[in-house]
Every structure is written in C-alpha cells, then in structure tokens.
Amino acid sequence: MTPAREPWRSERGARTLLSRIAEPYDETVQELVAEHGVLDLVGYAVRDGRTPDGVPLTRLLSRLGRSLGVDEEQVTRALGVRVLVPGDAEWPAGLDDLTAVPWALWVRGPLRLDEAADGAVGVVGSRASSSYGDEAAARICFDLAERGRTIVSGAAYGIDAAAHRAALAADEGRTVAVLAGGVDVAYPRSNAELIARVGQHGALVSETPPGGAPARMRFLSRNRIIAALSVGTLVVECGLRSGARNTVAHARELDRHVMAVPGPVGSALSAGCHQEIRAGAVLVTDADEVIELVGRMGEDLAPVKRGGRVPQDDLDPETRRVWQWLRPRRSVSVDEVMVRSGLGLGEVLVALSELEERGLAEQLLDGWKRRSG
Structure with a gap:
C-alpha cells in the first residue's frame, strides 16, 4: 500500500479512522490516546495490532479491516459532508474543554460550526413533553433565534424538536442538531423532515461516522457535545431520570451556565427542572432572562418584570x-x-x-x- 493510499498516516486521516474503529466514550481507548497520541496509536493498530511495549490493541482491531476499505473522500463528496478535526479553522474552541475531545466531527449543512457556537444556547428536555413544555421551549427559542442566538439540541422528540422548529421559524434563525448516529441517519425517523431542514439551513453534527446507527451510549456521549458547543444549557421540561439531566451535568462540569424553566409544582415532567434549580440552575422564564445570563456582562440585562400599575x-x-x-x-x-x-x-x-x-x-x-x- 503506497503512502498516497494510506490516509491514516496524517493526523486528519488517523482521527477519521479512529472514529470508525473506536467509540468516543471508550475509556480504555481514551487512555491509549492520552499516552500515545492519535497518529501513533492508529499507526500501531494498522501495522502491528499492538503498541511498541506489546499491549494488544484489541479494542481497535474488530472494525479495522472493514474501516480501512472506506474511501472517506468519496463518502464526504457523495453525502455533502465535511470532516472537522481539532486545529481546523471551523473547529469550535469550546470542544477543547472536554475531557474526551471528539476524535473528529462530521458536519452537514451550510452553517459554520465555529460561528454557530459563538453565544449558542443548548436546549434539552423531555421526549414526552407536555403542551406547556413545547410552548415554553418554542417561545424562548424563537425569541433567542430572532436575536441571533444559535439553538443547539439533539433532534429528539419533544423539547428538542420544539426548539429546532422554533429556531427555523425565526428570521435567519440558526440551529444545530447533534446526532447520536451518522449525519446521514435520520433518527427518530418520524423527525426525518425536521432533521433534513436543519441540515439544509443549519448544521447536523456527529462524532459517529456516516452510516453509524444511534445507540444508547452514543446518545449519552453526544450530550457532552451539546453542552460544550453552548455557552449555557437550558432545560425546559424533564423528569427526575431524564437524559436531559445528563447534558446539564456535562454543562456544570464544563463550568457553563445552567438554566431551567419551572413547571407546575406537582408535575412529574418538571420534577427534574425543579431539582436542577435547587442544585443551582438559574430559573428563567423568557429569552431576556437567558440572554442576561449568557450575554455580554452589563449589556444584555433583562427588563425588570413588574405587575400592572394601580x-x-x-x-x-x-x-x-x-x-x-x-x-x-x-x-x-x-x-x-x-x-x-x-x-x-x-x-x-x-x-x-x-x-x-x-x-x-x-x-x-x-x-x-x-x-x-
């Protein structure tokens, strides 16, 4: 095999290949990358199947043969996808705050990811949302998008979908969907039209290569990207065991702003929001209060709410x-x-x-x- 046909010999090629042969949440692989670096580690896997000190790279070998046969340039051209790696001009700096930085990102859509992440707000919540939650998410996200804020969410049912739709409805609204599967895999399928619209007007993002199926651990792993792409995460409606709280946990670890919309005190759908508020999340009720928190200090203060004059x-x-x-x-x-x-x-x-x-x-x-x- 000639060097020209060995793209894994470059940092970009090595990261692309690693994305196909290793899961980003695999702590064993993360430790190997920390010790050897992506470029050397992938080289060891391809050439010898073990590190120089004899450690077998079993975690990397099961998918290796099939992945080496993928022509990444052809895939990206055919799907209209671009691959980003750390150091690229479009790579969002906030991702470098993560303990487990993505090996690479596949991006589909006209929106530049670095520009989208500037002042972006992550919005998460229940998949089985109520009309109250949908309305609150739509109202806040529409107003944020109208004021130039990018809405980052996960394209799931419920609050995610309401957030994306509201951003797309705004004049020149921007939104990013971070997916658990490949950017060419619409999931959930009933949101395929919405996901396609996000890809046409905003950006679809995944650390899973094209064709990759969504899986539970990939959903949890992508939550850290939603948090890292955003200057603050807003949870609109979620139960005590909601996956949305996993994204909130990542936001706290990254020292990002955490906000929550309160719901009826007896609502199980808002119990998670109320717990987050008790844990320190800032209670917000509209876009002004969100921007006051995530905006420029002293320049984006929310108007004081007052009752009608008597x-x-x-x-x-x-x-x-x-x-x-x-x-x-x-x-x-x-x-x-x-x-x-x-x-x-x-x-x-x-x-x-x-x-x-x-x-x-x-x-x-x-x-x-x-x-x-």
Missing part, C-alpha cells in the same frame, strides 16, 4: 400609609387612622383629602372608607 402606586408615602389603613367594607374614624398610621391629625386630614380627590376614599357619617380606584 392608582395607589402614585401616592406619596404618607398618603399611601393612610390608604393602607382604610377598609373597603367598613368605615374607620380619623382617630383610628391616626393611631394605626402613626401620623398627626393634619397629615391624616391632608392625606384623606388627597385620597378623596383621587377617588380612592370616601367620607361617611361615621368615618372614612376605602374605594377601589
């Missing part, structure tokens, strides 16, 4: 004190108001006159009574 809001302090001691259903004497408010006779009379003029109090034969404004 006439008594405009009263001066003394007049308000008098108003507070009036009763709506019975009259109160001037002497009683003086005692309860701690004000003098003149102050009370001036305040009562002001309240009467504003329509907030009325004088009866035996005292004063509050009126609704």
